[in-house]
Amino acid sequence: MRRDSRLSRMLHVLIHMDRHYKRATSETISKMLGTNAVVVRRTMAGLRDSGYVRSEQGHGGGWELARGLDQITLFDIYEAIGKPPLFAIGPSVDQPECLVEQAVDAKLGDALKEAEALLLERLRTITIADIAADFDRRMPEGRCNIHTEQSASA
Template identity: 45%
Template sequence: MKTPSRLSTVLHGLLHMAGQVEPMTSETLAQCLHTHPVVVRRSMASLRQAGLVHSLRGHGGGWSLARPLSAISLRDVYAALQETLSVKVDIGAPHAQCLVEQAVTRVLADAYLEAEALLVARLGEISLQALLLDIGNGAPFIAGGPPPAGLLAHPPTPS
């Protein structure tokens, strides 16, 4: 994949799936995501185990969402993929002999853990529905028209 994180790629795929009435094959998703179908199947298998997607084999089969968009948070997807914060840099050997290196390693490791906790908490506040509604601020839906009726379990209330 072109991105360093599977999260953004999988979110992209899930939003394409949301605009479809029929399940999407791994091949079709792979075309949307500019990757290989095997990569799609691996990622989707993790999401299936977490109860976020369904799969159906055979003719007419493919992947579909298992829950309404409003019931899937970005944290759900992040957890299913077992992602970790991708901005980590080499912070030194964990058993270094140098006391300075040990201190630097310990402080940076703690900072990365805190940053990841903040990221995970924020991802829990964002649903796929909110992400979909943010696309182009109301531009035509990714599949070429508005989302199918009932796709959004709780439509936004006008403000």
């Protein structure tokens, strides 16, 4: 099963927008992420509809933050991108009439629901500003990440 990296990628974009751009085009963001601008627009639309970014079309347009990073949690972005599955593991559906499978699926399902609830609660407590502060601590003063420099000139 392929991992869904939209949450991580959107957090990445939002921090770059806060730290390096006032407004970023879909093309600039797509180059940063190594994806298509259409994919960026579709994903950013969910963030716009939730009030975390706004967009302006035309010359000089692009995406910009609508709120401060301290006002946006990881859970907020998780919801805005459509609540993708959190885990790649899950109950089996191969033999639903099998009593062993039923017992396994019941316990596994309960454990996954519990783990999901804990994870979602944790995501509600972390703001994007918390991640950005960690980025600030990691970045040598006056030095910019290479893909940021490339994206800014694009």
